[in-house]
Amino acid sequence: MILALAQQISIKGLIIPHQNYVFAIDDPQDFSEQVLTDITPLKILYGIIALLIAYMSIYVVQWFCNWLSEKVPRRFRLIIKQSIPFWKGLILLITVSYILSSFIQLSESNLIAVTGTIAVALGFAFKDYVSSIIAGVISLFEAPYRVGDRVNIEGYYGEVVGYGLRGIQIQTPDDDLITIPHNKTWTEPISNSNSGELEAQVATDFYFDHHVDVEKVMQILYQAAYSSKYTQLKLPIVVVITEHFWGTQFKLRSYPIDARDEFVYKTDLIRRAKAAFAYEKISYPQRIPLGKTENLPDL
């Protein structure tokens, strides 16, 4: 009974009424005659050439945009990088349209029938792949990440250097290239540090003894950030304090001029601040001997 019901549903579901005719997908002969055009060797050759041109164009566009983005001033870098998915999408759209128009009679009913058939076929065979492609298209509009952004997905942190059909490529600070499928956007949290901007916040931690002169430390940390050559002074600089049982933590939040300088910036801040702390003889957290609880601060 279930089989009979399924057959009924599938036949009903794929019977597409049209003005003058009705065709059913369970008759492959009729389907190919009504949907496909005359396929000749020349058409096949053209199709292959179109695919090759598309592949070459995508490669050239990606190479050119990446090359250009590194040559132009910083403020134009991201805008050029972010245009890569658009150009790639455009090339793919033109190629797919050309191939479809060459091989398929693109009437309204045919289009529905073909997309339905492809959806059913791909739904079973390439579920994850299709899911990634759809997620990639949606990500273009929702923009959880863009080329040039610094993201953290499933513990992998780095700059998005490639935006493909199936996934993105991230270059980590250790210079590893990691490919992450777009469909991770459905389920995984995505942390984006700069969201299309040149600057990304850098948080630098410093730890001191409980008896430290808080005002002095804060003054030094602010001045370390203000005096660093990497700091974007147009953006806010903040110092926040957290108390721990073993000492006082100061977190300096500031922005480098270019998010790419994140780690050298952090190093510069620490170097400057440590020199000033040494000059001012500011004490770091001290080891408390076990059993000497009288040395512990009252929290």
Place this chain on the structure above:
Amino acid sequence: MGLVWVVQSKSISNVMLRFLQQKIQAWFTQPPSTESEDELLDIPKHLNTALVKRLEDSPTPPLYQQNIQDAIATAVETWQNNIEAPNHLVFLASAVEPTAKIINESVQQWESPSLEVITPLKDLQRPLNPRYIKKQICQALADHSPIKTSDFETIIQTLPEDAKQKRKTLIIIPALEQCFLRCIGGWESIEYLREVIVQNRDCFWVIGCSAWAWNFLDFVCQISAYFDPIHNLPELAGENLEKWLTSRAENLVNLDQPESSNNDPRPAYWEFIANQSCGVSSIAQYLWLQSLRLKQAEVENLDLDAINFSPSPKTDQRLNVYSVKPSLPSLPTLTNFDRYILHAILIHGIIHRHHLSHTLGESESQIQTRIQWLLKQEILIIKGVNLSVHPLFYLAIKSDLENNNFFIG
């Protein structure tokens, strides 16, 4: 994302528009000399250097001086008559302008018998350890130190008329950018100076500063909140530049004269220099010097190496110079590290290598290679023991730094 695209595209189009505008103007501007460029020779380097030196030693543009004198006269009068009026005036200039020289000359030329003029920080040089800048300034301003708590009662009891009577001192700080260094503790001197000026209302303070240094100080110690009347030096027009530069050069060289008063390309030429230099005197001066040539036919029998400029050569002993169309040099490709160096130099105006390495947080040996390269490209010039940016590259560097997300002046 769309908005970012629009804003960025607008910036790109503005840059391109400005570039196109300058190019079109360059195409349509005729050089004043009728001689073809094949007949002309570059001025030998030693003569050019001598000419630069002589021009740098001569007075600054009269328009600057007049503008500064007028602003000071008005502000001082208000300050003397109104007890609550501001006791300071800030003049901002481009980072390549000799701000100290301009302010000092302007005040020297200004006749005001009622005021005593003091310049306590006239020859201020940053000490080797930047933490001592504040100490140096404290010593120089010892007579004008911030008011002690015990003096408050006396101040409160002072009658407004008595306070007005005391207002007879003008203190000049000609180059504020020399009073700090971008490092930890490096601008405590400015904070001290800020307090002194705000509290010491019996003196009128005239402060000269580069716009780059001012913007930096505004970020780090909100200096604009304390000093309200801020004047930017005016942009020099072609006419001002012509009067200023030709009057300085006429006693050194003979400038070529137009054959007839009709179709004289000279005003357009000076206007072109004014536009290319954005009205900044030091850029205009170098741009003009760069356009000067000697006529091959006139100097082929002369030993150019033996020629030097005597203090005031007679008219018949002077070299005839001819002008071609000037052009600003293009900037070679810079690395990010070059940009950090140039940005630091522009913030401080002129700076010693030791201080430059300190502000960049790098050792001197690490910055030396790039400094040598920048000197070789003539982007940097040496002034005594200090480094500064060559005025001819200033606008290109400013534009490059702005496009690379640096703050500018």
